[in-house]
Amino acid sequence: MEFDHLLIRYGEIALKGKNQKKFLVRLQENIQHALKDYSAVKVKRTQGRMFVLLNGQDPEPIMERCQHIFGIHSFSLAIKVENDLNRIKEAALYALKNANHPNTFKVTVRRVNKGFPYRSQELLQELGAHLLMHTDNIKVDVHHPDVEVKVEIRAEGTYITSGLTFGLGGLPVRTGGKTLLLLSGGIDSPVAGFLAMKRGVEVEAVHFHSPPFTSERAKQKVIDLAEKLTYYGYPIKIHLVPFTKLQQKIYQEIPESYAITVMRRMMMRISEAICRNQDILSITTGESLGQVASQTMESMNTINEVTNYPILRPLIAMDKDDIIRISKQIDTYDISIRPFEDCCTIFVPKAPKTNPKRSKVNYFEDKFDFTDLLEETMQGIETIEAGTDKQEEAFRDLL
Amino acid sequence: MIYLDNSATTKPHPDVLKSYVQASEQFFANPSSIHQLGGQAERLLLRARQQAADILHVHEDEIIFTSGGTEGNNMAIMGVAMQHQRRGKHIITSEIEHPSVYDACKGLEQLGFEITALPVDANGQVSVEEVKKSIRNDTILISIMHVNNEIGSIQPIQEIAEIAATHPKLFFHVDAVQGLGKISLNLYHPGIDICTLSGHKIHGVRGTGMVYVARSTKLFPLLQGGGQEYGRRSGTENLAGSVSMVKALRLMMDREKTDLEHLRMLYQQLRTKLEQIDGVMINSPIDGAPHILNCSIPGLKPEVVIHALGKRDIYISTKSACSSKQSDISRVLAACGYSRERASSGLRISLSYDTTTEEITTFIEALKEVIQHLKEILE
CATH class of the missing domain: 3.90.1150.10 (Aspartate Aminotransferase, domain 1)
Structure with missing residues (x-):
């Protein structure tokens, strides 16, 4: 006897109305995708439940994987047996014995299949007695048990579980449209991407780089960050924008204190253009109010002027500590702190404006026609896909 | 035969040798060179480090590639002794350690350190109680091996780690060279600060190894120089060696499972x-x-x-x-x-x-x- 199923519970999806099925089908596909390396494993849906059939697979890596899928509230290892009292007893004992060294337990029964000959109360007594008889030093505690042995009797069989692991919550990726994430290489933007994905959004990324001032390694850093995010969903397209020429022009034509503001506005213009080309409906940034000069209320007002696409700012109200905590949790922190120059750190003015004005920035921008340069920059965009790199495949073979 | x-030593696994040769041929650049080839080599090294960290459930910057078990053991013992001697000069080890631990400790005796070499029982095990009793105010290091290389006895590492965790002033080093891939060990246990592993005992090539050093553990580096391996071990990275070591580690862990x-x-x-x-x-x-x-x-x-x-x-x-x-x-x-x-x-x-x-x-x-x-x- 062994745990042969993973019972998946989904939180928020359960609250959905008529379009619930759409979310469930997507969640099922996402789980299948995440577990594609385990060919024996099957994912199936029944009324109100989703199951991963382990088919002999070691459950540990699969559970680890399920902790990184949005839309899963929690999951438990389960044993499925026929609706037979002795088999149920045997399975309940196995489940209890394979829990994490409990001192106390309780049994709960859900009798979905009302045709089962024992009533819930009778079953509770039978099972409780059986478990007490066949274990040592484990007591019943109905209020605060270390382990809850759950028995669910359904038409197709009985499922017995004895543990619970929480998932990430949120909604399944690809149920909420697509956003374009401004991915700089810093700590914040990957976290913003992660949180957008948590609400079911699929992410494409845009990265502005300025070769030869920024190195291949800075670009690689961004690819590595995006790769981490692919773990929560699907391969991520990265639009690499060659920013050198435009950036140099900005620093020639715009007063130093406004250069960053204009640069950010150019990034927004280019991002919106990418969105239009790719049918993406919003832009996501890692901005957090007041963190740096370009993230003050005045700056946001000025920068936001150039686009009427919604800009999602999942980190807007978060403290840096909280952002760092999440970046460690999603394993991007170590990548983000690799010390390579990015396009924002290369031309830093001594005193950037913290309260730029729309009128002034428009006045400065009007003095030079950036149209051709913007067009040229757009033409030079290179699109790659994180999670499908050839070089990485070669590395994987070596390792 | x-x-x-x-x-x-073990016979190198053919796949490990293949990785070693391929990495040597295709990624020969110095990972510290800033040109593209160097960048590629650095990325491969990083991937190797990440994979090792994943397998061992630790952070990537806690994996230090070395030339093998003897270097790892010396890095740990000498590194702690030099760095933290002002805290105290007492080291606890056992009578059945590998020479690279035992003699390193004996060497330190000549420099004014005091060594307690714990006896073992007939089963070749140190007593957890003895370890506990031997800890003094000036103890800076406990170095106990996981699996003994001559008789195969397994030391109560988990229990010693529990004790070490309650003494924040001292470090706990585990020589896990012989147990790797045979007896599992939780490196991420908060009580374990340093752990030595070797490549050629797990069908890797000679001259490869790694040490787990917890982030918070400061060691005086034995090898000073270009600051490679997070400044913990200078010297041009042995990329092919490190890659092949990680491959050997992965294959070994698979064998352990099956x-x-x-x-x-x-x-x-x-x-x-x-x-x-x-x-x-x-x-x-x-x-x-x-x-x-x-x-x-x-x-x-x-x-x-x-x-x-x-x-x-x-x-x-x-x-x-x-x-x-x-x-x-x-x-x-x-x-x-x-x-x-x-x-x-x-x-x-x-x-x-x-x-x-x-x-x-x-x-x-x-x-x-x-x-x-x-x-x-x-x-």
């Missing part, structure tokens, strides 16, 4: 059959590691048995290869309380996941014949 000296039961079964078979041979005394504890079996045949010089078996293309060893050319008596067996005669006639048979039942049978038959033959000559 029947090779039963896997605790001395073949550990088989190995245990082989060990039991070997043990039972040895016990039945007249004059053979088993020195390994009953609950030891499933790949190291030490026995003595009092009255027969171990070298003679080894050479006689060698003539039949069967290879076993005396005590640890690292000290087998020195004195006759095994420090480890003596520490376990065995008589001089028994402690100087130890033979070590060490298995790998590739060992087969037939090989064990053939070895046993050969050993019986050799003993018979030698005894006839001696009589």
Whole structure:
């Protein structure tokens, strides 16, 4: 006897109305995708439940994987047996014995299949007695048990579980449209991407780089960050924008204190253009109010002027500590702190404006026609896909 | 050939050698060079580090690539001693450590450090209670091995780590060279600060190894220079070596998952059959590691048995290869309380996941014949 199923519970999806099925089908596909390396494993849906059939697979890596899928509230290892009292007893004992060294337990029964000959109360007594008889030093505690042995009797069989692991919550990726994430290489933007994905959004990324001032390694850093995010969903397209020429022009034509503001506005213009080309409906940034000069209320007002696409700012109200905590949790922190120059750190003015004005920035921008340069920059965009790199495949073979 | 000296070194896995050659050919640039080729090499090194960290459940910047077990053990012991000597100069270790730990500690004695080398019981285990009692205010390091290289006894690392965790002023170093891939070890236990691993004991190539050093652990670097390996170990990175080590680690961990039961079964078979041979005394504890079996045949010089078996293309060893050319008596067996005669006639048979039942049978038959033959000559 062994745990042969993973019972998946989904939180928020359960609250959905008529379009619930759409979310469930997507969640099922996402789980299948995440577990594609385990060919024996099957994912199936029944009324109100989703199951991963382990088919002999070691459950540990699969559970680890399920902790990184949005839309899963929690999951438990389960044993499925026929609706037979002795088999149920045997399975309940196995489940209890394979829990994490409990001192106390309780049994709960859900009798979905009302045709089962024992009533819930009778079953509770039978099972409780059986478990007490066949274990040592484990007591019943109905209020605060270390382990809850759950028995669910359904038409197709009985499922017995004895543990619970929480998932990430949120909604399944690809149920909420697509956003374009401004991915700089810093700590914040990957976290913003992660949180957008948590609400079911699929992410494409845009990265502005300025070769030869920024190195291949800075670009690689961004690819590595995006790769981490692919773990929560699907391969991520990265639009690499060659920013050198435009950036140099900005620093020639715009007063130093406004250069960053204009640069950010150019990034927004280019991002919106990418969105239009790719049918993406919003832009996501890692901005957090007041963190740096370009993230003050005045700056946001000025920068936001150039686009009427919604800009999602999942980190807007978060403290840096909280952002760092999440970046460690999603394993991007170590990548983000690799010390390579990015396009924002290369031309830093001594005193950037913290309260730029729309009128002034428009006045400065009007003095030079950036149209051709913007067009040229757009033409030079290179699109790659994180999670499908050839070089990485070669590395994987070596390792 | 029947090779039963896997605790001395293992045969490199063909896939590991392939990785080594390919990495040497295709990624020969210096990972610290800032040009693109260097960048590629650096990325491969990073991937290797990440994979090792994933397998061992630690952070990538806690993996330091080294040249092997001896370097790792010295890095830990000397590194702690030099860095933290102002806190105290007392080090706790055991009497059955590998020479690269034991002699490193003995060396420190000459520099004014005080060493407590804990005794072991007849099963070759230190007592957790003894460890606890030996901790003093000026203790800066406990260095205890996981699996003993001569007799295969397993030390209570988890329990010692629990104790170490309650003494934030001292560091706990584990020499896990012999246990890797055979007996699992939770490196991420908060009590374990440093852990040494070696490549060539897990079918990797010679001159490869790694050390886990917890982020919060500061070590005085033995090798100063270009600041590679997070400043903990300077010297141009051995990219091919590191890549092949991580490959060996992955393959070994896979074998542990699938073949550990088989190995245990082989060990039991070997043990039972040895016990039945007249004059053979088993020195390994009953609950030891499933790949190291030490026995003595009092009255027969171990070298003679080894050479006689060698003539039949069967290879076993005396005590640890690292000290087998020195004195006759095994420090480890003596520490376990065995008589001089028994402690100087130890033979070590060490298995790998590739060992087969037939090989064990053939070895046993050969050993019986050799003993018979030698005894006839001696009589």
